[in-house]
Amino acid sequence: MVTATRSPSPETASADPAEPTARQAAVLDAVLALMQEKGGQLTMTAVARRASCSKETLYKWFGDRDGLLTATVQWQASRVRAGRYDRQKLDGSSLRDSLKDFAATWLSVISSPTSIALNRVAITDAGSREGNLGQIVLENGRFAIGARLKPVLEEGRAAGLLAFDDTEAAFRSFFGLVGRDVQIRLLLGDALTLGKAEIARDAAIATDQFLTLYGRTAQKPAAA
Amino acid sequence: MVTATRSPSPETASADPAEPTARQAAVLDAVLALMQEKGGQLTMTAVARRASCSKETLYKWFGDRDGLLTATVQWQASRVRAGRYDRQKLDGSSLRDSLKDFAATWLSVISSPTSIALNRVAITDAGSREGNLGQIVLENGRFAIGARLKPVLEEGRAAGLLAFDDTEAAFRSFFGLVGRDVQIRLLLGDALTLGKAEIARDAAIATDQFLTLYGRTAQKPAAA
DNA sequence: GATGAGCCGTACCGTACGTTACGGTTCGGT
DNA sequence: ACCGAACCGTAACGTACGGTACGGCTCATC
Numbered sequence: 001m002v003t004a005t006r007s008p009s010p011e012t013a014s015a016d017p018a019e020p021t022a023r024q025a026a027v028l029d030a031v032l033a034l035m036q037e038k039g040g041q042l043t044m045t046a047v048a049r050r051a052s053c054s055k056e057t058l059y060k061w062f063g064d065r066d067g068l069l070t071a072t073v074q075w076q077a078s079r080v081r082a083g084r085y086d087r088q089k090l091d092g093s094s095l096r097d098s099l100k101d102f103a104a105t106w107l108s109v110i111s112s113p114t115s116i117a118l119n120r121v122a123i124t125d126a127g128s129r130e131g132n133l134g135q136i137v138l139e140n141g142r143f144a145i146g147a148r149l150k151p152v153l154e155e156g157r158a159a160g161l162l163a164f165d166d167t168e169a170a171f172r173s174f175f176g177l178v179g180r181d182v183q184i185r186l187l188l189g190d191a192l193t194l195g196k197a198e199i200a201r202d203a204a205i206a207t208d209q210f211l212t213l214y215g216r217t218a219q220k221p222a223a224a
Numbered sequence: 225m226v227t228a229t230r231s232p233s234p235e236t237a238s239a240d241p242a243e244p245t246a247r248q249a250a251v252l253d254a255v256l257a258l259m260q261e262k263g264g265q266l267t268m269t270a271v272a273r274r275a276s277c278s279k280e281t282l283y284k285w286f287g288d289r290d291g292l293l294t295a296t297v298q299w300q301a302s303r304v305r306a307g308r309y310d311r312q313k314l315d316g317s318s319l320r321d322s323l324k325d326f327a328a329t330w331l332s333v334i335s336s337p338t339s340i341a342l343n344r345v346a347i348t349d350a351g352s353r354e355g356n357l358g359q360i361v362l363e364n365g366r367f368a369i370g371a372r373l374k375p376v377l378e379e380g381r382a383a384g385l386l387a388f389d390d391t392e393a394a395f396r397s398f399f400g401l402v403g404r405d406v407q408i409r410l411l412l413g414d415a416l417t418l419g420k421a422e423i424a425r426d427a428a429i430a431t432d433q434f435l436t437l438y439g440r441t442a443q444k445p446a447a448a
Numbered sequence: 449g450a451t452g453a454g455c456c457g458t459a460c461c462g463t464a465c466g467t468t469a470c471g472g473t474t475c476g477g478t
Numbered sequence: 479a480c481c482g483a484a485c486c487g488t489a490a491c492g493t494a495c496g497g498t499a500c501g502g503c504t505c506a507t508c
Contacts, residue, residue: 059496176403187358267466
């Protein structure tokens with residue numbers, strides 16, 4: 001927890017899941033960097049050395065190791081706020097573009113070294129103890145994108161462009177078509193690389209497939 | 225490694241990734257049980273206590289902790305050899321049934337506590353060190369099912385039931401439609417439960433969606 | 449210029465765990 | 479009956495790491 005359990009002075013204070021100090025942000029960036037480089041051996045000593053701060057400071061700011069990890073996850077989540085997609089005219093073409101953007105953004109996120117490392121840590125944490133890191137990652141990953149995409153889907157339905165009963169089910173199909181085996185393979189260490197062009201292509205294919213399944217008008221199936 | 229680096233006597237010997245002794249299998253079952261119950265805290269002492277064997281024996285049989293985990297993964301993989309699907313007449317109906325069975329089997333596997341625990345361990349391992357556990361899990365999971373499903377897809381194409389250029393791409397779409405967000409949610413600790421009926425329903429929906437995308441004849445789209 | 453808060457660097461403590469060592473027991477072979 | 483191999487239970491060792499304590503430095507404030 002940033003500005004931990006009971007901070008005696010309101011110096012760097014703010015709400016609980018809130019803005020870290022610039023210095024604190026630097027520490028969290030160090031954590032992210034170490035996660036990617038060294039993997040699981042995320043030791044407090046290593047973080048302190050990398051961030052050029054003392055362990056005492058780490059514990060004062062974040063409480064304990066779990067608090068540091070939690071703050072790191074939230075810090076990373078706070079900057080993956082890409083794409084707004086406020087309602088536009090919403091014809092078939094703009095809907096398709098929105099979905100493609102969502103798909104490409106999502107593929108970029110899950111294939112980034114940062115996301116992979118973060119998810120690995122969270123999964124490890126979810127496996128043992130009472131760790132809530134998994135839930136936090138889920139909240140800021142899978143569920144966040146769902147919450148942002150569903151309004152788009154429902155606007156598409158309202159505009160007569162899409163047909164489905166269950167928004168959640170439709171989203172999960174989209175999620176599957178886009179992600180396929182990418183995330184699990186990367187998490188398990190498979191040497192799968194996704195370039196920008198590849199992501200754009202896969203996003204387009206997945207979007208077309210989704211429109212084939214859920215579009216009200218016939219779409220050209222992408223039998224790649 | 226079962227019967228480790230240099231086994232002085234060929235007592236329980238066999239090939240390297242091969243059949244463990246009944247006693248050794250009991251030990252590996254204990255590891256699997258502990259993985260599910262205790263999560264990450266997979267200590268050698270706990271394994272020895274659970275399996276009623278000495279730590280010395282564990283080290284003699286498996287070399288080190290990594291060897292024990294590797295043997296466990298392979299042991300588990302060796303018994304998930306379900307479904308043969310040798311070529312049959314292969315009309316539209318039997319193809320659909322085969323795909324549905326594949327989908328249901330796969331969903332059952334990835335939602336089983338054993339698979340979740342095993343994948344968590346492998347992902348943790350993939351994140352740190354030189355661990356090859358991730359590759360082993362990938363080999364016996366994602367890639368194994370791909371190798372078994374692709375012939376079915378290609379027979380379907382040969383029979384004029386399916387249309388695709390890239391078998392791998394077609395399989396990955398099927399994989400995504402079936403798995404969607406299930407595995408990542410479970411790995412991250414989400415309380416998602418899949419009953420038999422739910423699995424059967426989801427497998428059918430995913431299969432129909434796949435056939436809509438890749439079937440040569442029109443299929444009824446399942447807009448659930 | 450003195451004062452005190454915040455922080456860096458490092459030494460230190462306690463514990464958990466991987467790994468090794470050892471005494472005692474069981475059991476198949478001779 | 480004897481021998482040796484395999485194995486169990488447990489103690490012991492070394493290390494890594496989370497967490498704490500402390501001395502010294504910097505710097506804003508008065």
